């Protein structure tokens with residue numbers, strides 16, 4: 566069992582750290598918010614006075630922070646203080662460029678590192694069924710795999726440093742675009758007098774089939790577990806979807822990739838968020854699409 570420092574004990578970090586404790590690891594945690602530290606203590610995490618104190622004797626350091634700037638500032642603080650041979654795992658969703666810089670900071674201090682963003686949300690974090698998308702050397706990935714295991718349903722090695730973040734934003738760009746496509750199809754069906762169930766029964770077994778339709782259907786009824794059945798309570802909040810779509814656009818611009826539908830999806834989610842829906846499930850965009858077309 567390992568000694569693991571966990572920095573960033575928010576909605577995702579706290580249940581992830583709890584699963585590491587349950588697996589028998591010693592987890593030393595730090596966050597800036599007192600309430601989150603209290604939850605961590607209840608989960609069996611040993612709360613430390615600073616990130617530097619948490620990493621001092623840790624074999625593995627996991628960060629679960631809001632954005633690239635937080636990861637880079639925490640890495641600059643803790644990398645010089647970590648023990649020799651420590652492995653750094655960043656599971657935050659951040660831009661590819663910052664992820665690569667984080668790997669550089671780790672390498673400058675002789676530390677192994679992987680970027681390992683997740684999909685599966687808070688539910689997956691609690692259940693220990695997250696999908697981890699990892700970028701980094703084969704050596705770092707081999708060391709990280711058993712550590713990630715208690716938090717994971719699946720762990721995929723996507724390539725070198727930054728490849729995990731690249732996979733995450735490409736996947737979520739598909740998700741954002743496909744949710745808008747499914748929403749538009751239901752809005753059109755309503756105008757044409759076609760029932761939600763009829764469209765679902767056809768499209769879910771035809772060429773229109775996709776996860777946004779069959780697992781996360783944006784109208785109530787056909788998929789009872791989807792957020793549409795609980796007034797679009799997240800789930801995956803529209804604010805986080807917009808974050809990922811913006812990261813995809815930044816990456817597309819710096820890599821010179823044409824992503825016109827990704828750009829349009831980012832624009833539509835920007836408008837949806839600006840109307841006060843940051844905390845609404847991202848499938849709630851169907852109500853915005855209905856409004857635009859009426």
Ligand code: NAD
Nearest residue numbers: 573574575576577578596597598629630631657658686687
């Ligand atoms: P959150 O805001 O609940 O948690 C982030 C935590 O980081 C906060 O508790 C904050 O206090 C802490 N923090 C910030 N700066 C810090 C510092 N310098 N030192 C220590 N702690 C610091 O966010 P979350 O929902 O847990 O998401 C974390 C990351 O996971 C984000 O990058 C997000 O995009 C990604 N993610 C979230 C979900 C989700 O459904 N919530 C799903 C997949 C990926």
